[in-house]
Amino acid sequence: xxSPAEQLEILTRGTAKVLSDAELLKKLEKGEPLRxxxxxxxxxxxxxxxxxxxxxxxxxxxxxxxxxxxxxxDFTAQIGDPTGRSKTRPPLSREEILAxxxxxxxxxxxxxxxxxxEIVYNGTWFNxxxxxxxxxxxxxxxxxxxxxxxxxxxxxxxxxEVRLHEIQYPIVQGWDSxxxxxxxxxGGTDQLFNILVGRDxxxxxxxxxxxxxxxxxxxxLDGVQKMSKSLNNYVGIxxxxxxxxxxxxxxxxxxxxxxxxxxxxxEIDPSEHPVEAKKALAAKIVARYHSAExxxxxxxxxxxxxxxxxxxxxxxxxxxxxxxxxxxxxxAFASLEEPKSxxxxxxxxxxxxxxxxxxxxxxxxxxxxxxPGQVLKLNKKRSVRVA
RNA sequence: GGGUAGAUUCCGGAGCGGUCAAACGGGGCAGACUGUAAAUCUGCUGGCUAUGCCUUCGAAGGUUCGAAUCCUUCUCUGCCCA
Numbered sequence: 001x002x003s004p005a006e007q008l009e010i011l012t013r014g015t016a017k018v019l020s021d022a023e024l025l026k027k028l029e030k031g032e033p034l035r036x037x038x039x040x041x042x043x044x045x046x047x048x049x050x051x052x053x054x055x056x057x058x059x060x061x062x063x064x065x066x067x068x069x070x071x072x073x074d075f076t077a078q079i080g081d082p083t084g085r086s087k088t089r090p091p092l093s094r095e096e097i098l099a100x101x102x103x104x105x106x107x108x109x110x111x112x113x114x115x116x117x118e119i120v121y122n123g124t125w126f127n128x129x130x131x132x133x134x135x136x137x138x139x140x141x142x143x144x145x146x147x148x149x150x151x152x153x154x155x156x157x158x159x160x161e162v163r164l165h166e167i168q169y170p171i172v173q174g175w176d177s178x179x180x181x182x183x184x185x186x187g188g189t190d191q192l193f194n195i196l197v198g199r200d201x202x203x204x205x206x207x208x209x210x211x212x213x214x215x216x217x218x219x220x221l222d223g224v225q226k227m228s229k230s231l232n233n234y235v236g237i238x239x240x241x242x243x244x245x246x247x248x249x250x251x252x253x254x255x256x257x258x259x260x261x262x263x264x265x266x267e268i269d270p271s272e273h274p275v276e277a278k279k280a281l282a283a284k285i286v287a288r289y290h291s292a293e294x295x296x297x298x299x300x301x302x303x304x305x306x307x308x309x310x311x312x313x314x315x316x317x318x319x320x321x322x323x324x325x326x327x328x329x330x331x332a333f334a335s336l337e338e339p340k341s342x343x344x345x346x347x348x349x350x351x352x353x354x355x356x357x358x359x360x361x362x363x364x365x366x367x368x369x370x371x372p373g374q375v376l377k378l379n380k381k382r383s384v385r386v387a
Numbered sequence: 388g389g390g391u392a393g394a395u396u397c398c399g400g401a402g403c404g405g406u407c408a409a410a411c412g413g414g415g416c417a418g419a420c421u422g423u424a425a426a427u428c429u430g431c432u433g434g435c436u437a438u439g440c441c442u443u444c445g446a447a448g449g450u451u452c453g454a455a456u457c458c459u460u461c462u463c464u465g466c467c468c469a
Binding site for chain 1: 414422423431432464
């Protein structure tokens, strides 16, 4: 068992904000396992590297002997977290939420230690609340407190709607902290407000308020906006190794430095050529979610990209009913489960994206003779081998 | 409850009754360049086996040879006043 001071050093590493170090130290000094809360919103099923920043931190707590409390916000998902949104979120159905929660756990345990994790659904207590209990809960908070929140303030300033149920979100999430008697709550910096509400609510119940620990938000592949599925700038943690590797290779040099620090806790070696440094980074990340062998394989594939024969590509059987290039390419996209409209495909062809063994094919109506083994390149990322 | 403004293609936002699949910007995609990166430049960005056809401008009706544009009703939202 590490000393409280040592633990504090490890736990605060890489954090964006801790409120406060002194409080955390005091709690650690009690020598009992802390209850560390992480609330998750099962609004989309797939976890990505952005989520992993916080999960990695939670695992550190586990490694130091603390108790992880993973709250699945099945109830809160019905509200929709207004964080970072300029618009109201559409609500999800009960079935979608439960299915998402299921996949979430499966994926989260690639990082967390299952045996040291307590999982609770916040619907357990909220679905039982009567309306008068809801009113009483609301009475613990003032409108002014809620309106301090940046998102709400901005929307009001811009004459955009803010629905009353959205204002409930921080209250509801904060109440979770009371229910699970959290000692520490983790979250992204965007969750600061919500976590603080949890502290306030705990105080109103005479509890020792939880320590707030915020982790930096990871930028998405574009390097500007936060990583999120809806912006399609994410790397999913269950993505195939090759896919993951390719996505990481597409980031800018600046972003590479940030990913290194936030995802694997290392600095990029400035003496190394950026390409090599990036390959190393990509391989390390792949290794973490797949295996060292998979990472090697992904690296090899990447290096062999020019040499088409050396790379494994999905096989593609020519369609029976179409002989024209347009029809063939469309079928190829469909076989990769990325169906595109005829107009999209026509555009790609005319713009020179389609290549057969390195030769551009740009006439959608032509009827190219394809023989088995030839490689049809569809766009930057996708190629298929003719079966 | 009263008054007023608005709802346009992924987003923002233009759109004299015909020349509107709808300006412009953002985003996205493709090409060139490169380190198969970023930045930059160029093109594309509703659908259709396609010099044309079909479906779009909150919804439903109507006026008209012709409607995103005019009229009616409805739905939704903002703002001001109570």
